[in-house]
Amino acid sequence: MQQKHINSRMISKARIKWIKSLEMRKYRLQHNAFVAEGPKLVGELLPYSIPLYIAATKEWLAENKHLLKAVKEVDEVSREELERASLLRNPQSVLAVMQIPNEKLDIASLQDQLVIALDGVQDPGNLGTILRIADWFGIHKVLCSDGSADVYNPKCVQSCMGALARVKVHYCNLPEVLREAKMPVFGTFLDGTNIYEEELSSSGIIVMGNEGNGISQQVAELVDRRLYVPNYPQGSLTTESLNVAVCTGIVCAEFRRR
Amino acid sequence: MQQKHINSRMISKARIKWIKSLEMRKYRLQHNAFVAEGPKLVGELLPYSIPLYIAATKEWLAENKHLLKAVKEVDEVSREELERASLLRNPQSVLAVMQIPNEKLDIASLQDQLVIALDGVQDPGNLGTILRIADWFGIHKVLCSDGSADVYNPKCVQSCMGALARVKVHYCNLPEVLREAKMPVFGTFLDGTNIYEEELSSSGIIVMGNEGNGISQQVAELVDRRLYVPNYPQGSLTTESLNVAVCTGIVCAEFRRR
Numbered sequence: 316m317q318q319k320h321i322n323s324r325m326i327s328k329a330r331i332k333w334i335k336s337l338e339m340r341k342y343r344l345q346h347n348a349f350v351a352e353g354p355k356l357v358g359e360l361l362p363y364s365i366p367l368y369i370a371a372t373k374e375w376l377a378e379n380k381h382l383l384k385a386v387k388e389v390d391e392v393s394r395e396e397l398e399r400a401s402l403l404r405n406p407q408s409v410l411a412v413m414q415i416p417n418e419k420l421d422i423a424s425l426q427d428q429l430v431i432a433l434d435g436v437q438d439p440g441n442l443g444t445i446l447r448i449a450d451w452f453g454i455h456k457v458l459c460s461d462g463s464a465d466v467y468n469p470k471c472v473q474s475c476m477g478a479l480a481r482v483k484v485h486y487c488n489l490p491e492v493l494r495e496a497k498m499p500v501f502g503t504f505l506d507g508t509n510i511y512e513e514e515l516s517s518s519g520i521i522v523m524g525n526e527g528n529g530i531s532q533q534v535a536e537l538v539d540r541r542l543y544v545p546n547y548p549q550g551s552l553t554t555e556s557l558n559v560a561v562c563t564g565i566v567c568a569e570f571r572r573r
Numbered sequence: 574m575q576q577k578h579i580n581s582r583m584i585s586k587a588r589i590k591w592i593k594s595l596e597m598r599k600y601r602l603q604h605n606a607f608v609a610e611g612p613k614l615v616g617e618l619l620p621y622s623i624p625l626y627i628a629a630t631k632e633w634l635a636e637n638k639h640l641l642k643a644v645k646e647v648d649e650v651s652r653e654e655l656e657r658a659s660l661l662r663n664p665q666s667v668l669a670v671m672q673i674p675n676e677k678l679d680i681a682s683l684q685d686q687l688v689i690a691l692d693g694v695q696d697p698g699n700l701g702t703i704l705r706i707a708d709w710f711g712i713h714k715v716l717c718s719d720g721s722a723d724v725y726n727p728k729c730v731q732s733c734m735g736a737l738a739r740v741k742v743h744y745c746n747l748p749e750v751l752r753e754a755k756m757p758v759f760g761t762f763l764d765g766t767n768i769y770e771e772e773l774s775s776s777g778i779i780v781m782g783n784e785g786n787g788i789s790q791q792v793a794e795l796v797d798r799r800l801y802v803p804n805y806p807q808g809s810l811t812t813e814s815l816n817v818a819v820c821t822g823i824v825c826a827e828f829r830r831r
Binding site: 440444447448451452453476511544545546547548551555557558560561562563564565568569571572 | 698702705706709710711734769802803804805806809813815816818819820821822823826827829830
């Protein structure tokens with residue numbers, strides 16, 4: 316273990332204040348950092364992240380020596396001490412503060428890929444679930460309109476379950492990127508064409524809209540193929556719409572099935 | 574409007590206590606009642622439910638006279654008064670207490686239908702989302718193992734968005750029902766057969782498991798066809814699993830596509 320990094324058994328007041336502040340987007344942007352908690356999540360994220368700080372129990376630290384090289388500061392703490400800093404109801408053996416990746420979106424690199432674009436998805440839980448879907452279906456880029464929920468929201472980070480390590484999320488001016496990308500743009504609409512009767516390409520951008528309002532007018536105009544996941548029996552009176560994450564899953568599964 | 578039913582402009586203390594108690598399963602079972610809030614949800618549920626009590630604004634009551642016939646007690650209240658009783662952060666114009674339907678499960682009636690069975694799904698949000706999926710895909714029965722989340726949990730009721738009106742939920746001893754039903758039983762497993770290569774029938778029971786542990790041993794033994802939603806590229810290292818509601822959506826979509 317790198318002794319020089321392991322600090323006192325207390326988390327300083329200033330540090331607790333810093334960690335707690337990262338619950339708010341404003342401070343995440345200001346500090347360019349986010350919080351991830353739990354041995355599984357932190358273990359998955361560490362190899363892909365720039366870790367700024369870790370507070371963990373002696374046991375976790377002993378088992379994860381190999382992951383600590385790049386970490387700037389480490390506190391070895393009791394579970395009780397961890398509870399003081401945690402953003403979770405049930406804190407686990409490790410809390411990490413990571414740097415928010417700041418990679419610039421390279422539009423040319425999207426070509427030949429399947430990409431998900433979120434146009435104003437608001438619920439952090441949905442966003443986390445969609446990242447897991449992207450990961451499952453080998454989709455490595457998710458574009459988010461500037462009005463979408465923040466993927467570094469603790470609720471979203473925790474629900475991503477490591478997908479955040481493998482899927483790159485870019486916040487962008489979505490209409491601008493869709494225009495520049497010159498790739499087929501797909502979107503789901505209640506008046507779209509049955510997805511099972513529509514030609515799907517192996518690369519393209521799949522746009523999913525806001526939970527209540529769907530895809531915005533501005534983005535809708537840039538959609539080349541309007542898709543629809545048919546209900547059953549088709550046209551019957553059912554729920555008005557599927558949850559956006561469920562719909563994303565069905566659409567991605569269909570793209571990959573082909 | 575049925576003047577005799579419209580009571581004072583206050584919600585009595587006893588009634589507020591009754592409503593608040595319905596946030597807990599124990600009291601929902603004791604009172605055999607659950608709470609639904611919001612004009613859209615209440616409007617969708619009322620025609621299919623036995624409403625015990627409604628507190629609503631003057632405006633809502635004026636617009637929904639036709640729905641009030643069966644309601645035992647109605648209070649016309651201000652929004653502020655409604656806030657005192659509401660279980661939501663942002664109360665809307667109407668709060669209803671409905672009787673929990675107590676229909677006995679008729680196993681014979683399941684034949685020739687597609688049915689979803691939940692084996693220990695724990696998250697009320699997932700349960701609500703799955704009910705919307707069932708509704709979307711014309712699945713009218715959802716069986717829940719006794720250990721599953723309670724569909725009458727306010728969080729679940731609110732996320733169902735009216736699906737609760739069209740989809741019947743039965744809590745039961747799941748292994749017993751699966752044995753008695755004599756229908757093909759499908760389940761998803763990480764070591765199952767690619768769903769796109771498996772024969773699917775137009776009727777049968779689709780079992781979905783617990784968020785963390787999947788399908789229980791006892792139920793797994795009763796599954797005839799073990800399915801798997803392939804990740805992409807197949808066999809690659811991705812997220813360990815899809816969210817249970819997303820997986821339910823993909824599986825139901827595939828059953829209905831065929």
